[in-house]
Amino acid sequence: MDHGVEDLLRELAPQVLGALVRRYGVFDACEDAVQESLLAAALQWPAEGMPDSPRGWLITVASRKLVDQVRSEQARRRREDRIALATPQAELLSRAADADPGTDRDDSLALLFLCCHPALSAPSRIALTLRAVGGLTTAQIAAAFLVPEATMAQRISRAKQTIKTSGTPLRMPEAADHAERLGAVLHVLYLIFNEGYTATDGADLTAPALSAEAIRLTRMLHRLLPDDGEAAGLLALMLLTDARRPARTGPDGDLVPLAEQERGRWDRRLIAEGIELISQTLPRGQVGPYQLQAAIAAVHDEAEHVDATDWPQILVLYGLLEQVAPNPMVTLNRAVAVAMVHGPAAGLALLADLESDRRMARHHRLLSTRAHLLELLGEHDGAADAYRDAARRTTSAPERRHLASRSARLAAGRS
Numbered sequence: 001m002d003h004g005v006e007d008l009l010r011e012l013a014p015q016v017l018g019a020l021v022r023r024y025g026v027f028d029a030c031e032d033a034v035q036e037s038l039l040a041a042a043l044q045w046p047a048e049g050m051p052d053s054p055r056g057w058l059i060t061v062a063s064r065k066l067v068d069q070v071r072s073e074q075a076r077r078r079r080e081d082r083i084a085l086a087t088p089q090a091e092l093l094s095r096a097a098d099a100d101p102g103t104d105r106d107d108s109l110a111l112l113f114l115c116c117h118p119a120l121s122a123p124s125r126i127a128l129t130l131r132a133v134g135g136l137t138t139a140q141i142a143a144a145f146l147v148p149e150a151t152m153a154q155r156i157s158r159a160k161q162t163i164k165t166s167g168t169p170l171r172m173p174e175a176a177d178h179a180e181r182l183g184a185v186l187h188v189l190y191l192i193f194n195e196g197y198t199a200t201d202g203a204d205l206t207a208p209a210l211s212a213e214a215i216r217l218t219r220m221l222h223r224l225l226p227d228d229g230e231a232a233g234l235l236a237l238m239l240l241t242d243a244r245r246p247a248r249t250g251p252d253g254d255l256v257p258l259a260e261q262e263r264g265r266w267d268r269r270l271i272a273e274g275i276e277l278i279s280q281t282l283p284r285g286q287v288g289p290y291q292l293q294a295a296i297a298a299v300h301d302e303a304e305h306v307d308a309t310d311w312p313q314i315l316v317l318y319g320l321l322e323q324v325a326p327n328p329m330v331t332l333n334r335a336v337a338v339a340m341v342h343g344p345a346a347g348l349a350l351l352a353d354l355e356s357d358r359r360m361a362r363h364h365r366l367l368s369t370r371a372h373l374l375e376l377l378g379e380h381d382g383a384a385d386a387y388r389d390a391a392r393r394t395t396s397a398p399e400r401r402h403l404a405s406r407s408a409r410l411a412a413g414r415s
Helices: 003-024 027-048 054-071 074-086 089-094 108-115 122-132 138-145 149-166 175-197 208-224 229-242 268-284 289-302 311-324 328-342 344-356 364-376 380-393 397-414
Strands: none
Touching: 003 027, 003 054, 003 108, 003 208, 027 054, 027 149, 108 122, 108 149, 108 175, 108 208, 122 138, 122 149, 122 175, 138 149, 175 208, 175 229, 208 229, 229 268, 229 289, 268 289, 289 311, 311 328, 328 344, 328 364, 344 364, 364 380, 364 397, 380 397
């Protein structure tokens, strides 16, 4: 499929789903209908040309798919009657489904909060939102959660059924409910951005449309909650991280590590915006994990070259982050900072503590970090083996090529 069409469909998908859910109130059926309309667009638009109103086209087609779907399911006559009462057939056939005043609004953020319904478990909220709003495949979501794909498919299906049973309309929650759902919403946006910045699988290292959508939705959230430090911190983190995107890949799409990136290619406009945002946010009150991660990203981005990086400050920030939000990935990153401040042997000692964590013991990021620290220590044989092992375990083709190349270079040096 044409990349321009693919990017547009990814951008429009949550808007179309939001429009249908707001109108018909049947989340699971609407999601299925939207997927059919996206498939139809992917097949027709490249051959027949883009419609004048792509969003209106998708909403109209999805609405008709939904009506057809309901009519074909005689056992669900009650739902058919509900939709028929809500929308006369003549109205669907006579004009675009988004032709009514006010229906051109973007419901993506309201859809985020719906997907983070209190009746859902935290993992289900995140999984459903990644599927419905982020447009990730079930396999990509499973990779983010480190669980089998079949498990994630069941989780998403159950979550959609729960939303359907709850009968909750598509609308922004009352102010009293914001805090309950906000943590899950922030985490969802964080995962969507990360999937776009470093794709878990596929031939490309990044999926810029996903990161752009995460940034767009986080900007909306920050405008809605301008005094929330973590919403601001997450936006700053995304901007400061996405600023490095132009330098993350070489001419052939190969991964370029942070230490080797041409920093003149970094987006200084995004860096300036991110630094200003986190600088305004940090002094205001209680510091959360997204603010701390943004502060770490700011230290990296402010360094004119890799040797100018303030690693002691980064180590302090990772220490705070591990206290506020302990998890294996934070410990993994702190081990790198420890190595840069106290030497690679100290970093390797910290990595040893992660080997007993079943989520991380054979994770490719732990293996690649160990390889990097062994290389810094001069143990090239062990580093080559660890790079090769990491390459076998990653599902990202660019990461696999990069790690295999590192292994081959070290192996060639010892022969």
